[in-house]
Amino acid sequence: MSSTSAASPTPEVINPPSSASPTPEIIRLERVSKSFPSRGGEIVALDGVDLSIGRGEVFGIIGHSGAGKSTLVRLVNGLEEVTSGRVVVDGVEISALDARALAKQREQIGMIFQQFNLLRSRTVFGNVAFPLWVAGWPKARREERVWEMLDFVGLTQRAWAYPEQLSGGQKQRVGIARALVGGPQVLLADEATSALDPETTGDVLELLRRTNRELGVTIVVITHEMDVVRAIADRVAVLDGGRVVEQGTTVDVFANPAAPTTRAFLRTVLRTRPAPDQLAALRSRGAGRLFTVTVRAGVDVGAVLSDAVAEDGVRFRLHFGEIDILQGQEYGAVTVELLGDDAAVDRVLTRLGEHTTVEEEAA
């Protein structure tokens, strides 16, 4: 399913085995590049992106602002045109459609936004009904369907309210109802929770999860927050400088981040390594060598350390770290101090190194 891996000139892509979608593919990006003209040249927003998203998946795309993620998601529904490459959604090449066919195709692809983008001149009901009205549904069916969607997002009570009378979370629920009302195959979520407080973010993510599970809608989640990826994404791609620098199942990427960008993102949700000043404090106190050991599913770091105490006469102290469980799998890292003679410490390291990644916190 990963169609162009042979032609791929992107050696930075890590974890290539998991780049193919686990279910039949619904969205495919092939060698997609996008540049915008600018004063004195052009800005390359995307540079040879290959992605394959499976039907029914929740696929996260994470990147810093300017990484190209908003551009990427707009290529999927044709709000932006590719400069080169192909975008295929549900067997239809988006990049080859004319304006009329593209508008028709967009009825199959819902989209929600950071700023909700509701029509101020219409009520909640009017906003949700808008796509059906565009698609030419008869009035009776349209109304029935709108009530169904308002019920799904829990807003039947606010049907006649105007957007300015709603909270942020309610606005995004309207956005979700509007995006889903036409029964799309795909939902694009562009920083959909970035303008919301943490609690409301949780509610909206839960609604997206229900959308995925109960309606079978494939969801592409664009975000700069690792927490969002952790909460709902089955798989994730990390975007940096217009390129996919890493992709894989969320569990794999969280447990074994390879690209520096990914590690930087993970540090925002997981405190796996002491900061330089904390490290200096540890070093001034302790006599032993400091190591950061990655914890991942199926690796019993604790057991290896216990054995070391028994067999090699090496003692250890736990200083720092965080371990979390994602989809039933442990991941994280701990920083330990190993106390003993150098040869024994090296033996412990070798044994740990057989199971997981160990990095010495150099002085």
Next chain:
Amino acid sequence: MNTPWEVLWPLLFESLGQTLYMVAITLVVSGLAGLVVGILLSTTRPGGILAHRGVNAVLNLVVNVFRPVPFIILVAVLGPLTKAVTGSIIGTNAGIFVMCIGAVFSIARVVEQNLVSVDPGVIEAVQAAGARPLRIIVAVLVPEALGPLVLGYTYIVIGIVDMSAMVGAIGGGGLGDFALVRGYQVFRWDVTVVATGVIIMLVQLLQHLGNRLARRVLRY
């Protein structure tokens, strides 16, 4: 010098009627034409839903040529065209024609400004929902900008009242004509003041109506 008010009052009301007639016709005709031109001005801008460099440049040129011409000069310059269209270069209909030309370009600019200020995110959202340009204009752009548009049109109406006073110069009738002919030119300062007062009251009333309508549209 005694002012013959018993003669002037009926004439004043007749003039008020003429002014209202000219303003109303001009508002409807140039209001619609200006709406269309303004929509084209805003949507053909770079990045607009009908982005077209050529059309935009031509429209801008036409608007920029007409708009700075002082109205009284426009009346003179348009003389032959006015005659061709209305059959005469003087009178109420001639006045209305020149007023329409004078107003349409200002209205176009007001419409353009208000439509450009509609949140591009909202436009993007309805495009993502499959809406095409004509539907976006009619169902999204204009309704979303309706409050400011009402205020903009109110501002324009008052400009049109101003113009209607000036077409008195070409025998268009109306309050301006009344103030000049029955007041100023025959040294009846009190008549001029009364006519001016009626114009001021008319403007106040129109502004009040516009504000109320805008408040209703904006749901304040």
